[in-house]
Amino acid sequence: MLINNESFFEQVYEVTKLIPKGRVTSYGAIAAYLGTKQSARMVGWALHSTTAHHHIPAHRVVNRNGLLTGKHHFSSPEAMEQLLAAEGIEVQNNQVQDFDKLFWDPSKELL
DNA sequence: GACATGACGGCAG
């Protein structure tokens, strides 16, 4: 996989868009895929820009714990849960159920 | 220009 042909943000957008419906991934996974696993925070920041001006399924991206930490940044705190639920992902207490099963690793699946 | 914070993650205690 070629890395760093475009901006870090652009790559985050693409990876996020490639997340299969009904699947979720983590900021760290995306960061690791992009080669900046140490800067998982940047991924979150990138997605922040994404939700504002791009149509990105950012609701499929959660933290390593499977927790919907960023739901508060969506149109509505419930939006993230609703979107995930609409895709068949069970969310309880801001946490993705069966996260380990639904987890989608870009560096593995997208390879 | 410097300090503090943030959609995170890993390691140490």
Place this chain on the structure above:
DNA sequence: CCTGCCGCCATGT
């Protein structure tokens, strides 16, 4: 097992 601290990059004050 749970809590706390550090690192990383960009943005806001």
